[in-house]
Amino acid sequence: xxxxxxxxxxxxxxxxxxxxxxxxxxxxxxxxxxxxxxxxxxxxxxxxxxxxxxxxxxxxxxxxxxxxxxxxxxxxxx
Numbered sequence: 001x002x003x004x005x006x007x008x009x010x011x012x013x014x015x016x017x018x019x020x021x022x023x024x025x026x027x028x029x030x031x032x033x034x035x036x037x038x039x040x041x042x043x044x045x046x047x048x049x050x051x052x053x054x055x056x057x058x059x060x061x062x063x064x065x066x067x068x069x070x071x072x073x074x075x076x077x078x
Contacts, residue, residue, distance in 0.1 A: 008032050042066040
């Protein structure tokens with residue numbers, strides 16, 4: 001049995017706290033949110049990361065997938 005707070009989300013959150021400007025760590029935390037079906041948290045984080053890296057097509061694509069999972073299709077297109 002895994003103790004609460006010892007899983008991948010806890011590890012990625014700690015890494016993100018230590019280096020909030022790291023796009024790689026932010027992306028990893030966003031992936032944890034996405035794959036654990038925490039889509040709104042993933043959207044919030046992707047928007048925050050977009051403020052650091054506006055030209056990333058991949059970041060926009062990831063944000064669109066987050067919106068699609070929430071059936072927010074108009075937001076996914078924009």
